[in-house]
Amino acid sequence: MARTCTFLFLLSVTFTFFILTSSSFEADMLLTFKSSIEDSKKYLSSWSNTSETHYCNWTGITCSTTPSLYVTSINLQSLNLSGEISSSICGLHNLSYLNLADNHFNQPIPLHLSQCSSLEYLNLSNNLIWGTIPYQISQFGSLKVLDFSRNGIEGTVPESLGSLKNLQVLILASNLLSGSIPSVFGNFTQLVLLDLSQNSYLMSEIPSNIGELENLKQLILQSSGFQGKIPDSFVGLRSLTHLDLSQNNLTGQFPQTLLSSLQKLVSFDVSQNEIFGPFPSGICKGKGLINFSLHTNFFNGSMPNSISDCVNLERFQVQNNGFSGDFPSGVWSLPRIKLIRAENNRFSGGIPDSISEAAQLEQVQLDNNSFSSHIPQGLGLVKTLYRFSASLNGFYGELPPNFCDSPVMSIINLSHNSLSGSVPELKKCRKLVSLSLSENSLTGQIPPSLVDLPVLTYLDLSDNNLTGSIPQGLQNLKLALFNVSFNRLSGKVPYSLIYGLPASFLEGNPELCGSGLPNSCSSDLPRHHAAGITVLTCALISIAFAVVTVIIAGGFILYHQSSKQNKDGHWHSVFFYPLRITEHDLIMGMNDKSSIGNGGVFGRVYVIGLPSGELVAVKKLVNFGNQSSKSLKAEVKTMAKIRHKNIVKILGFCYSDDSVFLIYKYSQKGSLGDLISCQNFHLHWGVRLRIAIGVAQGLTYLHKDYVPHLLHRNVKAKNILLDADFEPKLTDFALDRIVGEAAFQSTMASESTSSCYNAPEYGYSKKTTEQLDVYSFGVVLLELVTGRPAEQAESRDSLDIVKWVRRKVNIKNGAFQVLDPKISQSFHQEMAGALEIALCCTSVMPEKRPSMVDVVRALQSLDARTCISNTGDSIDEHSIPI
Ligand SMILES: *[C@@H]1O[C@H](CO)[C@@H](O)[C@H](O)[C@H]1NC(C)=O
Ligand SMILES: *[C@@H]1O[C@H](CO)[C@@H](O)[C@H](O)[C@H]1NC(C)=O
Ligand SMILES: *[C@@H]1O[C@H](CO)[C@@H](O)[C@H](O)[C@H]1NC(C)=O
Ligand SMILES: *[C@@H]1O[C@H](CO)[C@@H](O)[C@H](O)[C@H]1NC(C)=O
Ligand SMILES: *[C@@H]1O[C@H](CO)[C@@H](O)[C@H](O)[C@H]1NC(C)=O
Ligand SMILES: *[C@@H]1O[C@H](CO)[C@@H](O)[C@H](O)[C@H]1NC(C)=O
Ligand SMILES: *[C@@H]1O[C@H](CO)[C@@H](O)[C@H](O)[C@H]1NC(C)=O
Ligand SMILES: *[C@@H]1O[C@H](CO)[C@@H](O)[C@H](O)[C@H]1NC(C)=O
Ligand SMILES: *[C@@H]1O[C@H](CO)[C@@H](O)[C@H](O)[C@H]1NC(C)=O
Ligand SMILES: *[C@@H]1O[C@H](CO)[C@@H](O)[C@H](O)[C@H]1NC(C)=O
Numbered sequence: 001m002a003r004t005c006t007f008l009f010l011l012s013v014t015f016t017f018f019i020l021t022s023s024s025f026e027a028d029m030l031l032t033f034k035s036s037i038e039d040s041k042k043y044l045s046s047w048s049n050t051s052e053t054h055y056c057n058w059t060g061i062t063c064s065t066t067p068s069l070y071v072t073s074i075n076l077q078s079l080n081l082s083g084e085i086s087s088s089i090c091g092l093h094n095l096s097y098l099n100l101a102d103n104h105f106n107q108p109i110p111l112h113l114s115q116c117s118s119l120e121y122l123n124l125s126n127n128l129i130w131g132t133i134p135y136q137i138s139q140f141g142s143l144k145v146l147d148f149s150r151n152g153i154e155g156t157v158p159e160s161l162g163s164l165k166n167l168q169v170l171i172l173a174s175n176l177l178s179g180s181i182p183s184v185f186g187n188f189t190q191l192v193l194l195d196l197s198q199n200s201y202l203m204s205e206i207p208s209n210i211g212e213l214e215n216l217k218q219l220i221l222q223s224s225g226f227q228g229k230i231p232d233s234f235v236g237l238r239s240l241t242h243l244d245l246s247q248n249n250l251t252g253q254f255p256q257t258l259l260s261s262l263q264k265l266v267s268f269d270v271s272q273n274e275i276f277g278p279f280p281s282g283i284c285k286g287k288g289l290i291n292f293s294l295h296t297n298f299f300n301g302s303m304p305n306s307i308s309d310c311v312n313l314e315r316f317q318v319q320n321n322g323f324s325g326d327f328p329s330g331v332w333s334l335p336r337i338k339l340i341r342a343e344n345n346r347f348s349g350g351i352p353d354s355i356s357e358a359a360q361l362e363q364v365q366l367d368n369n370s371f372s373s374h375i376p377q378g379l380g381l382v383k384t385l386y387r388f389s390a391s392l393n394g395f396y397g398e399l400p401p402n403f404c405d406s407p408v409m410s411i412i413n414l415s416h417n418s419l420s421g422s423v424p425e426l427k428k429c430r431k432l433v434s435l436s437l438s439e440n441s442l443t444g445q446i447p448p449s450l451v452d453l454p455v456l457t458y459l460d461l462s463d464n465n466l467t468g469s470i471p472q473g474l475q476n477l478k479l480a481l482f483n484v485s486f487n488r489l490s491g492k493v494p495y496s497l498i499y500g501l502p503a504s505f506l507e508g509n510p511e512l513c514g515s516g517l518p519n520s521c522s523s524d525l526p527r528h529h530a531a532g533i534t535v536l537t538c539a540l541i542s543i544a545f546a547v548v549t550v551i552i553a554g555g556f557i558l559y560h561q562s563s564k565q566n567k568d569g570h571w572h573s574v575f576f577y578p579l580r581i582t583e584h585d586l587i588m589g590m591n592d593k594s595s596i597g598n599g600g601v602f603g604r605v606y607v608i609g610l611p612s613g614e615l616v617a618v619k620k621l622v623n624f625g626n627q628s629s630k631s632l633k634a635e636v637k638t639m640a641k642i643r644h645k646n647i648v649k650i651l652g653f654c655y656s657d658d659s660v661f662l663i664y665k666y667s668q669k670g671s672l673g674d675l676i677s678c679q680n681f682h683l684h685w686g687v688r689l690r691i692a693i694g695v696a697q698g699l700t701y702l703h704k705d706y707v708p709h710l711l712h713r714n715v716k717a718k719n720i721l722l723d724a725d726f727e728p729k730l731t732d733f734a735l736d737r738i739v740g741e742a743a744f745q746s747t748m749a750s751e752s753t754s755s756c757y758n759a760p761e762y763g764y765s766k767k768t769t770e771q772l773d774v775y776s777f778g779v780v781l782l783e784l785v786t787g788r789p790a791e792q793a794e795s796r797d798s799l800d801i802v803k804w805v806r807r808k809v810n811i812k813n814g815a816f817q818v819l820d821p822k823i824s825q826s827f828h829q830e831m832a833g834a835l836e837i838a839l840c841c842t843s844v845m846p847e848k849r850p851s852m853v854d855v856v857r858a859l860q861s862l863d864a865r866t867c868i869s870n871t872g873d874s875i876d877e878h879s880i881p882i
Pocket of ligand 4: 064066067070093094
């Protein structure tokens with residue numbers, strides 16, 4: 001018995017000893033590896049021989065579990081490491097995965113890692129690796145995945161690379177490789193991904209033995225100075241799904257049978273080369289093509305064995321080449337096709353009606369070719385299409401009535417064609433942003449339905465033969481471009497369309513009239529008439545105002561008395577702060593003298609002095625729905641818990657059956673809106689930027705950090721209060737939660753639906769989203785950048801700020817014209833940066849607007865004086881929100 005015990009004891013001691021040696025051995029390897037690394041952020045603090053953590057649990061380490069613990073994988077990606085990659089880790093015999101990507105290692109390719117006998121995966125992407133690829137690279141024979149992308153590796157690719165027979169993934173993208181790529185690919189029978197893109201110093205033909213890689217799925221050779229022809233051998237790439245040869249110097253004709261061989265192809269991109277000649281027309285021979293080709297005798301008998309259907313093809317990009325001949329019409333009806341780009345070639349042919357079968361088609365660009373056909377009816381049946389541009393072609397005939405029926409359609413450009421007939425009514429494309437039909441032979445009227453397209457921003461109907469008048473309702477759209485020059489339009493032009501638009505946009509229509517145009521409208525009679533109407537309107541408004549005032553005043557007095565009579569009996573109050581004031585004092589303090597501004601739509605605001613001498617602002621909410629007092633209390637309490645330096649603190653509230661008083665901290669400087677409306681508004685740019693950042697931070701807090709997430713829903717300069725240090729404080733937030741959704745909506749609607757703080761989708765989308773707040777914030781930012789108030793109440797016809805800015809920035813170098821001239825030139829770069837952010841926020845398409853988090857970041861980077869380099873042109877691009 002004793003002997004067995006001794007034996008077991010010895011055995012266990014031996015075993016423990018073995019474990020200890022092996023572990024301390026591997027741990028030592030790792031510690032040696034760490035000792036040559038600089039770990040400025042201390043991410044590797046768990047790597048320590050004193051720490052209690054087993055080394056298999058150190059940051060980035062993975063161990064095998066059977067038969068025993070061995071390090072198999074080290075992943076130290078994105079830890080801001082620098083220093084030296086030492087070969088000590090090759091003492092880890094089972095190490096197969098080493099990922100050091102996204103660090104700052106600054107050294108030549110660490111050849112000694114080839115001693116790691118089990119290493120299969122090596123990722124050094126995005127470091128500062130320099131020098132050439134050494135001949136001895138062949139020593140990495142065990143590697144299956146090699147990623148050296150995004151470094152500074154230079155020189156030529158050595159022949160010896162061809163010995164890495166086990167490679168499945170080879171990525172050398174974004175380096176400084178030069179010279180010619182040797183034919184090293186014969187051994188790479190297992191290669192699945194080859195990426196040599198963005199090596200702009202290469203001057204090479206594409207090695208033809210790439211075509212032997214039967215397992216290759218992705219071949220990415222974009223922007224790498226490849227020249228010569230696309231090798232015919234590419235027909236052998238039978239597994240290929242992604243082919244990107246774009247932005248090279250490839251020339252010659254396209255291999256005739258290539259596309260029909262690559263049956264698995266999903267993405268095909270040969271754009272921006274110098275490939276010329278006819279595109280093999282028989283490719284992607286689908287059902288549609290067979291029918292089409294029978295009609296037009298398209299094949300010319302030359303494509304007998306094209307059996308491919310290209311059924312997987314999603315992206316077809318051949319733009320910016322010299323292709324001629326008929327466009328391969330089979331592409332139009334592929335079941336999965338999403339993107340067709342062929343602009344800037346010399347393609348002829350047409351779009352067949354079978355385009356209706358392309359049920360996933362999103363984007364078509366054919367500009368600057370020689371297409372000539374009708375615009376097919378089938379186009380309007382594709383419900384996913386959001387961009388169709390085919391300018392500078394020979395499309396003729398009438399526009400089919402359904403041409404804008406896709407519910408997601410955003411951009412249509414058919415300018416410079418030979419279209420005739422009238423422009424059909426556009427009723428279904430509620431997301432249309434840009435419509436250009438200029439330089440055709442269209443006749444008839446400007447369709448009145450344009451007025452109902454809520455986000456229409458760019459409208460170019462110039463150089464046609466349109467007649468009739470300009471629909472008055474167009475002045476209600478936020479048009480940045482409205483060009484109807486050189487038509488035969490007549491009648492009165494709405495004043496706000498004349499104001500702010502270049503005169504050239506209306507010229508060439510001799511029968512148009514209006515103030516500011518060569519013709520004033522027939523006789524001055526209508527003018528008097530208009531003036532008469534204005535006087536009448538004013539009178540009516542004044543009377544109405546007087547009546548309302550009387551009613552309100554009467555109501556107030558009555559109410560006042562009743563509250564006195566009731567000795568505050570019906571009032572309940574909840575204070576979150578020792579206010580030492582009674583409801584009675586509050587109500588007594590609320591009189592015309594203490595009222596400031598009109599306090600916005602939801603009720604007046606009064607400033608009341610507390611016995612302590614402090615001032616509080618009291619907002620009286622009337623017209624709140626039928627919230628029960630219980631839920632009312634819950635909602636206000638929810639909001640009162642918000643503590644953020646850019647959100648006004650709610651100190652308490654009082655409520656009775658029909659009113660709520662919200663008590664806020666009072667801000668000394670009044671609101672940003674009051675300040676901007678002042679004639680002599682003059683704030684230093686630095687202060688404006690800090691106000692913008694503060695407001696953005698407040699909104700971020702409401703949207704993302706506060707639980708429950710809140711929407712402000714009424715962001716405008718008037719609701720941004722400034723304290724003594726100009727720190728902004730958002731007020732009037734989330735009032736929908738207090739007054740209830742229905743009352744909120746009707747109150748907002750009564751203010752004015754067309755307030756320029758409201759995003760374009762506000763009117764027609766029921767959803768309330770963060771993007772609505774982002775838009776309103778963008779308008780505030782425009783006010784800060786331009787120094788103009790968003791809306792100028794006194795002159796009814798003048799443009800709101802969004803229209804004004806959009807029209808200006810649409811002109812070359814216009815961006816600098818909108819910046820507040822009161823601010824010194826030296827800040828113009830920064831202001832232009834802020835303008836760019838504001839334009840993004842006020843993008844017509846909600847999904848193009850950034851989140852408030854992104855806005856904060858972008859504004860802060862401006863504040864840090866890292867100016868975004870900026871020109872009028874780049875702003876121009878942003879103002880086209882696509
Ligand atoms: C831990 O490592 C340090 C430096 O590598 C060494 O000086 C020390 O002796 C080691 N301690 C133990 C307990 O192994
Ligand atoms: C690593 O940590 C986990 C959880 O903390 C623990 O279960 C495991 O035993 C540790 N592994 C080793 C080898 O210490
Ligand atoms: C990364 O490390 C370098 C020094 O190696 C240091 O200068 C830099 O600030 C660090 N960056 C970050 C983001 O930690
Ligand atoms: C680990 O490496 C050792 C030595 O090279 C080898 O004998 C063993 O089979 C490897 N174990 C695993 C799980 O790979
Ligand atoms: C290498 O790391 C980079 C950076 O994280 C990553 O994008 C890339 O996909 C990795 N490469 C491979 C082949 O896994
Ligand atoms: C293939 O590998 C062998 C030996 O590993 C080598 O001699 C040959 O040159 C390689 N072929 C190519 C095309 O690189
Ligand atoms: C293409 O080749 C021509 C002539 O060799 C050269 O002038 C041009 O710069 C090249 N273009 C690119 C993008 O490499
Ligand atoms: C092609 O023609 C056949 C027979 O005429 C017809 O049944 C089929 O619908 C047509 N397909 C297309 C896409 O027009
Ligand atoms: C069409 O066929 C005719 C006669 O076979 C030939 O002359 C012509 O070059 C062919 N056209 C194309 C584009 O292949
Ligand atoms: C417009 O119509 C007139 C008269 O019908 C015609 O002479 C002219 O060529 C047309 N212009 C365009 C651009 O179609």
